[in-house]
Amino acid sequence: MNKVYPSAAAALEGVLFDGMTIASGGFGLCGIPELLIAAIRAAGTKGLTVASNNAGVDGFGLGVLLESRQVKKMISSYVGENAEFMRQYLSGELELEFNPQGTLAERMRAGGAGIPGFYTRTGVGTVIAEGKEHKDFDGQTYILERGIVADLSIVKAWKADPSGNLVFRKTARNFNPPAATCGRICVAEVEEIVPLGSLDPDHIHLPGIYVHRIVQGEHEKRIEQRTVRKREA
Amino acid sequence: MWDRNQMAARAAKELRDGMYVNLGIGIPTLVANYIPEGVNVTLQSENGMLGMGPFPYEGEEDPDLINAGKQTITQLPQTAYFDSAQSFAMIRGGKIAMAILGAMEVSEKGDLANWMIPGKLVKGMGGAMDLVAGVGRVVVVMDHTSKYGESKVLRDCTLPLTGKAVVDRIITNLGVLDVGHKGLHIVELADGVTEADLRAATEATIVD
Numbered sequence: 001m002n003k004v005y006p007s008a009a010a011a012l013e014g015v016l017f018d019g020m021t022i023a024s025g026g027f028g029l030c031g032i033p034e035l036l037i038a039a040i041r042a043a044g045t046k047g048l049t050v051a052s053n054n055a056g057v058d059g060f061g062l063g064v065l066l067e068s069r070q071v072k073k074m075i076s077s078y079v080g081e082n083a084e085f086m087r088q089y090l091s092g093e094l095e096l097e098f099n100p101q102g103t104l105a106e107r108m109r110a111g112g113a114g115i116p117g118f119y120t121r122t123g124v125g126t127v128i129a130e131g132k133e134h135k136d137f138d139g140q141t142y143i144l145e146r147g148i149v150a151d152l153s154i155v156k157a158w159k160a161d162p163s164g165n166l167v168f169r170k171t172a173r174n175f176n177p178p179a180a181t182c183g184r185i186c187v188a189e190v191e192e193i194v195p196l197g198s199l200d201p202d203h204i205h206l207p208g209i210y211v212h213r214i215v216q217g218e219h220e221k222r223i224e225q226r227t228v229r230k231r232e233a
Numbered sequence: 234m235w236d237r238n239q240m241a242a243r244a245a246k247e248l249r250d251g252m253y254v255n256l257g258i259g260i261p262t263l264v265a266n267y268i269p270e271g272v273n274v275t276l277q278s279e280n281g282m283l284g285m286g287p288f289p290y291e292g293e294e295d296p297d298l299i300n301a302g303k304q305t306i307t308q309l310p311q312t313a314y315f316d317s318a319q320s321f322a323m324i325r326g327g328k329i330a331m332a333i334l335g336a337m338e339v340s341e342k343g344d345l346a347n348w349m350i351p352g353k354l355v356k357g358m359g360g361a362m363d364l365v366a367g368v369g370r371v372v373v374v375m376d377h378t379s380k381y382g383e384s385k386v387l388r389d390c391t392l393p394l395t396g397k398a399v400v401d402r403i404i405t406n407l408g409v410l411d412v413g414h415k416g417l418h419i420v421e422l423a424d425g426v427t428e429a430d431l432r433a434a435t436e437a438t439i440v441d
Contacts, residue, residue: 027280027301030280127393170282170298227306
């Protein structure tokens with residue numbers, strides 16, 4: 001069985017359909033599957049529900065799927081960096097389901113782990129809790145949140161081996177592992193595919209069982225907020 | 234009255250040696266510049282890092298290394314990286330001793346509002362709801378009044394809540410207040426601020 005595909009378009013062949021749900025890794029513009037997002041834009045798949053912590057910025061990341069009106073609904077925790085998002089949301093063209101960041105991460109983790117729901121204190125007493133089951137445990141009130149199972153996961157890793165084992169780099173790991181696990185199909189884009197046996201099995205961040213297709217490519221890796229300090233003289 | 238840096242310096246006095254702490258965006262980020270000598274704290278960044286270091290030197294920025302405010306940062310010898318589910322497991326699981334966060338409004342019951350203004354500002358709560366529900370102690374750092382002079386320390390919040398009865402201590406440009414069972418308690422007044430000034434700027438009930 002071969003998991004390695006020659007291009008992002010080839011890696012998405014046969015898995016895209018209108019109205020599908022996609023879980024995406026990334027935090028801000030860090031560790032986003034930029035090549036797969038571009039390939040979905042080119043494929044023109046419409047009516048997408050996308051679970052992703054953020055919605056990219058104008059012209060990059062998931063922002064490119066918003067511009068082309070391919071997204072029907074976003075499930076996110078923070079969308080403050082995207083003017084086009086705000087415009088579409090305030091005009092009613094785009095649905096938005098806000099999830100607290102940890103709840104979103106755990107919904108993906110749970111969905112991938114076969115857990116249909118979990119109770120959390122996060123959001124109790126806020127609009128997030130409205131319409132959700134409340135339950136007390138040991139004198140504390142919790143709300144029920146559902147696991148997410150997506151039709152497709154798109155993630156970005158640093159290195160993969162041909163069996164799909166993934167290694168991430170620094171904070172570019174973020175939502176990628178939980179997003180990868182919650183998809184019925186997971187496609188990963190990586191900076192480097194290394195030979196079998198060259199990754200230390202003790203140092204693999206996500207085992208290849210979760211990863212169905214891999215594509216290697218060049219990443220722009222845009223920086224959202226460049227902050228530096230002065231060198232002391 | 235305290236300025237932003239003095240508020241951050243006052244908030245830094247809340248830190249204790251050995252704490253794992255999460256600092257929010259804005260004034261709370263400045264707290265890292267005022268950590269007292271001999272106090273060793275580990276900063277958590279909820280996008281998946283413990284042991285957050287300072288901003289990089291120019292030319293050493295790494296797009297794979299950012300904080301929760303999406304700013305480029307650096308790692309330290311004790312740094313560990315992990316995924317977002319793990320990050321919020323340690324937050325929700327009560328492993329983080331303290332969060333220092335900004336606020337739009339806070340109430341005398343410890344309710345916090347800092348994530349949206351209906352019809353105006355829709356950015357999202359990010360990790361704030363998880364943090365206030367999960368960490369050991371929540372310290373809020375904010376201006377006491379709006380730019381129109383209206384109190385932001387209220388009997389009840391008017392904006393959508395981030396958490397209900399979650400705030401322990403409020404640090405503003407006018408002083409320090411603790412949330413008690415029957416209202417707020419004055420802990421400290423900022424330089425040049427009288428108790429009468431503080432009370433006049435506060436809509437919430439001040440017990441003592």
